[in-house]
Amino acid sequence: MIEQVNEIRQQITAYTIDTKEQLENFRIAYVGRKGAVAGLFELLKTVPAEERRAMGQELNSLKDLAQETFQAAQERLENSQSQQVTPDVDLTLPTIPNETGSLHPLTLIRQRIVEIFERLGFNVADGPEIEEDWYNFTALNFPENHPAREMQDTFFIEKNGPGKDILLHTHTSNIQVRLMETQQPPLRSIMPGRVYRNEAISARAHCFFHQIEGLYIDENVSFKDLKDTLYQFAQELFGSEVQVRFRPSYFPFTEPSAEMDISCEMHRPGGCRICGGTQNQCKGTGWVEILGSGMVDPNVLENCGIDSKKYTGFAFGMGIERIANLKYRVRDLRLYSENDVRFLRQFEQA
Structure with a gap:
């Protein structure tokens, strides 16, 4: 089992992490609950009792190495992204003023x-706004022949006869x-x-x-x-x-x-x-x-x-x-x- 521990340690040390995708793959392979390190902990119960303590220390050391490698890579990527500046932005230009609206x-x-x-x-x-003739004309003392009732002045929706028309007020x-x-x-x-x-x-x-x-x-x-x-x-x-x-x-x-x-x-x-x-x-x-x-x-x-x-x-x-x-x-x-x-x-x- 010690050979497996040394092999995984070498893999962790040699692993290249330059992108978020590579970081996520590393986490799954070595830090996650179903990763290689977690798998070795499952095999610890098969180790003879007199060797289990020493093997447990080796596994804890391997686990710490995997977590430290992951955290260091994560911080490095975050810092590099925060320091990146879009080359097309001219930082010497004045700021854009806030565009406030106005009432009509x-x-x-x-x-x-x-x-x-x-x-x-x-x-x-x-x-x-859509009204009956009664409220728009008749109740207001408009005679039936008043010019405002004719089509040239009013938008009628329904022509149902005097006093019953539907219109836009x-x-x-x-x-x-x-x-x-x-x-x-x-x-x-x-x-x-x-x-x-x-x-x-x-x-x-x-x-x-x-x-x-x-x-x-x-x-x-x-x-x-x-x-x-x-x-x-x-x-x-x-x-x-x-x-x-x-x-x-x-x-x-x-x-x-x-x-x-x-x-x-x-x-x-x-x-x-x-x-x-x-x-x-x-x-x-x-x-x-x-x-x-x-x-x-x-x-x-x-x-x-x-x-x-x-x-x-x-x-x-x-x-x-x-x-x-x-x-x-x-x-x-x-x-x-x-x-x-x-x-x-x-x-x-x-």
């Missing part, structure tokens, strides 16, 4: 508008109807969302865009409450120096109705920061329109199961793209949906 400009404006109205006591409501007012149907006043909510209209895509129009609408219903709500709320909103969003005016208008679901303009900075020192020469420019008038508003029509309240003799309310709505254009001087609506990183990176610090 429409997201920034939406968050800012929501933040302002939440401080004014409004909560956020949500609703479906053209405004977030449908969420107001659902809110009034399921909750009793007082109601004070804003409804942000994406809306769809069948329009040709250009720098000034798109087939989808984003809106935020608001609704406040309670006892004794007046037009003054509407004006005070929107005036506070305009001051917080555009600055304390902004001026506001209301012009009479028409919407099927509000009466009386008004559009709200803010003062353009064209005539102030430093030029026009708000309109910036976009399609929303004041054209010399000194005013820029930003939203529509009005007192909720009593017919709308009754359609939704709210007593119009007891409760009154106001509603308003604005396009987020319009506000973003004014704040960031964006001249082309298509930029918001093209995902051009050159455009989006401008808002990393916004």
Whole structure:
């Protein structure tokens, strides 16, 4: 048996280990439980008792040699790999800066508008984008022959006749109807969302865009409450120096109705920061329109199961793209949906 021990010792001493594969083969052959050294320990019980002690010492010495050889080779390979440097890397080059993402400009404006109205006591409501005619048109006092019901303005999914059509909602007012149907006043909510209209895509129009609408219903709500709320909103969003005016208008679901303009900075020192020469420019008038508003029509309240003799309310709505254009001087609506990183990176610090 001593001949076998000497033979394996010579094999271990002469074994070449230059790769991980060779290291693993050595471990299996000499260090593992089924290796040659372990096999000799199994044969130790066949050695005469008077020789077993001396043979055991020889086997322990052989086992130590195998383990030390394995560990030394393992450390050598690990050290050599850690010291290797890829020859194609120029260590004198500056480091690559961290590429941080940024919020989309429409997201920034939406968050800012929501933040302002939440401080004014409004909560956020949500609703479906695929809607029934009742919620999108009929309950909001749209007559059956209203142009918005026709194919040139609305994306219809199913044409089932007046009051039964299925469509992509053209405004977030449908969420107001659902809110009034399921909750009793007082109601004070804003409804942000994406809306769809069948329009040709250009720098000034798109087939989808984003809106935020608001609704406040309670006892004794007046037009003054509407004006005070929107005036506070305009001051917080555009600055304390902004001026506001209301012009009479028409919407099927509000009466009386008004559009709200803010003062353009064209005539102030430093030029026009708000309109910036976009399609929303004041054209010399000194005013820029930003939203529509009005007192909720009593017919709308009754359609939704709210007593119009007891409760009154106001509603308003604005396009987020319009506000973003004014704040960031964006001249082309298509930029918001093209995902051009050159455009989006401008808002990393916004």
